Amino acid sequence: MFTSAELHAMNRHDVIPPRAARKAIFSHRLWRPRRQRLHAQRILRQGGRRPFCTDATVKIGCVNARSAGNKTAILCRTIIDEELDIFVITETWHEDSSSTVLKQLCPPGFRSIDVARPVPAGANVHTVDFRNHGGLTFIHRSTVGFRKRVIDCSVKTFEFLCGDATLGSSHFVLLGIYRPGSQPVTAAFFDELSAVFEQLMTLRHPVVVCGDFNVHVDQADSPHAVRLAQLLHAFGCTQHVVGPSHTAGHTLDLVITKADTDVCDVCVGGMISDHALVKFTLRAWKSGTDAQYVDRRAWQRLSRDEFAADLTESRLCRDLNELEDLSVDDLIRLYDQQMTRLLDKHCPLIRVRCRSQQATPWFDSDCRAAR
16 A cells, blocks of 8 residues: 555656556556546647537537546547537446546536436445446536536436536526436336426427437337337427447437427447447527517506596496496496596506517417416
């Protein structure tokens, strides 16, 4: 065992620790091999060719890394080479937000948010052989503001990470999902996925869902693929990935959005682990809405005392005996005429400008009729 001072003393070019010590240090991710250090230095020197994303488009990538700890160099290089603004990585196998793996994944000008799989109680996390499978992270440019969104539902069949993204005047929600392939696809998975979608798909801004679902959507006759397609149709969503994203030839990594979300350039790239990189472009600009003008009364300007005084002197209250011979229809017309005249005097109509807002997907014609 080495003390902290002894490890710092080894951080010199003329000191080579014994092989056993190097293996132990590498396994705890305290020291990167020479090729990874040189790779990090190239990134610092070169930087990204695309300095920032624009208000119009956001380039997003998604991959199942199957342990990001031994792929930090290639994942970091992918962000630079593909000019990604956001990189969704599933199966990171990291322990917590302070993991050095997350820091190594971020090129200059990038940040991360993450969620790690809870460590089982009693697990010996200090051994070399310990692996905390699962976990997700979003690696994003600093120009994209990200804040974790809390989804109030208990999920056991898959892991997810949800964040609110802000880019200039545009907003969108990004949901990363990882469903372990070692677990069978059950009805509980679709129930829990539906519960998550219920909280997100009613939002007015774009919602993007991507990750490793481990559902063979390329097999159209698969009952699980059919069930997922029905769920997406019920929420007005579209699945965009076409082609195999796994070495076994199946489409497991998906990109899902609401039907009115503008997504383009969806493609499956090269293999990074046993999964391929899926990349796409989101047009996240703030959609303009046509202005509408409506006539409304400025009720805050109404003087109750003056209105009550004029109402007392009106035909409605001045002499009730002269109203006895009027029919019900005549009384209604008189009431409407007198009240309109008084309101036009004390609270006149004014024209105001308002913006039309898109109704939530579930508010259909039946709901409108029931209201």
